[in-house]
Amino acid sequence: MTNTLHHPSPEEITLPAVLAALGDETRLAIISMLARFGEDERNMTCSYFLSLGSKTALSYHIGKLREAGIIHVRPEGTKRLLSLRRTDLENRFPGFLASILASAEQLAPGAASSSNEFPEQSGLQS
Amino acid sequence: MTNTLHHPSPEEITLPAVLAALGDETRLAIISMLARFGEDERNMTCSYFLSLGSKTALSYHIGKLREAGIIHVRPEGTKRLLSLRRTDLENRFPGFLASILASAEQLAPGAASSSNEFPEQSGLQS
DNA sequence: TTCAATGTTCAATAATTTTTGAACTTATCG
DNA sequence: CGATAAGTTCAAAAATTATTGAACATTGAA
Numbered sequence: 407m408t409n410t411l412h413h414p415s416p417e418e419i420t421l422p423a424v425l426a427a428l429g430d431e432t433r434l435a436i437i438s439m440l441a442r443f444g445e446d447e448r449n450m451t452c453s454y455f456l457s458l459g460s461k462t463a464l465s466y467h468i469g470k471l472r473e474a475g476i477i478h479v480r481p482e483g484t485k486r487l488l489s490l491r492r493t494d495l496e497n498r499f500p501g502f503l504a505s506i507l508a509s510a511e512q513l514a515p516g517a518a519s520s521s522n523e524f525p526e527q528s529g530l531q532s
Numbered sequence: 533m534t535n536t537l538h539h540p541s542p543e544e545i546t547l548p549a550v551l552a553a554l555g556d557e558t559r560l561a562i563i564s565m566l567a568r569f570g571e572d573e574r575n576m577t578c579s580y581f582l583s584l585g586s587k588t589a590l591s592y593h594i595g596k597l598r599e600a601g602i603i604h605v606r607p608e609g610t611k612r613l614l615s616l617r618r619t620d621l622e623n624r625f626p627g628f629l630a631s632i633l634a635s636a637e638q639l640a641p642g643a644a645s646s647s648n649e650f651p652e653q654s655g656l657q658s
Numbered sequence: 659t660t661c662a663a664t665g666t667t668c669a670a671t672a673a674t675t676t677t678t679g680a681a682c683t684t685a686t687c688g
Numbered sequence: 689c690g691a692t693a694a695g696t697t698c699a700a701a702a703a704t705t706a707t708t709g710a711a712c713a714t715t716g717a718a
Binding site for chain 4: 678687688
């Protein structure tokens with residue numbers, strides 16, 4: 407049995423697949439949290455995202471993100487350490503991830519609410 | 533019967549909806565063609581995109597793009613004139629549309645093949 | 659070793675999205 | 689007027705995606 411998780415190579419990452427993968431609230435929330443709290447990869451395990459859905463649902467969504475080439479998943483013991491494939495995405499679709507993340511910042515629970523008393527519109531409501 | 537087509541206001545446009553709408557090859561091709569050949573709105577009718585699907589399928593996809601706030605549809609006689617909501621999208625999600633369009637340039641049939649003999653990778657294969 | 663934690667897999671179900679063809683509306687053209 | 693062109697609507701069918709719970713595998717810890 408192939409024990410290593412499959413990750414598409416940079417050239418295999420396609421725009422339609424990436425957009426489809428991100429066109430889902432749960433997955434958008436995952437990458438948004440990853441982007442903000444993921445500087446230290448050690449904390450970003452699957453169960454970190456349990457507030458977003460059941461164990462099985464997360465396994466499914468994380469698999470989608472991985473297969474689309476958006477995140478990297480590194481098994482470590484019984485855990486999986488997740489990280490954004492920032493560089494690969496930037497090379498493939500310049501500016502794309504940055505614009506998404508900037509717009510998605512308010513999506514993830516526990517967002518660093520920018521201490522703004524006047525929320526304006528954020529474009530992120532379902 | 534409300535004869536005017538509904539278009540979400542800028543504040544009603546949400547990132548998940550936009551991403552979901554664009555996570556489809558047909559719709560990505562539509563906006564890519566619109567971006568490249570749509571400077572003159574007069575030519576961009578629904579039937580212009582007939583190479584991408586049946587009449588009914590296009591009606592469906594164009595409706596999706598409209599409801600997501602990505603395009604504007606103006607009835608003119610028996611036709612519908614389509615245009616990208618570039619400004620609204622740029623205000624809402626700065627840099628997003630530009631990055632998509634730059635990456636999607638090769639998607640639409642009849643693309644201005646950039647006269648490049650060495651295609652590299654384009655990230656747009658299905 | 660035994661227990662608990664972290665995830666995956668599978669099959670079934672549910673929900674959503676897409677595609678189709680037929681019928682229909684509206685407007686334009688001769 | 690009568691025919692054609694451009695689209696829409698509707699309901700049914702097809703296809704895809706997402707959710708669940710049960711069972712399982714692996715690793716780490718007591």
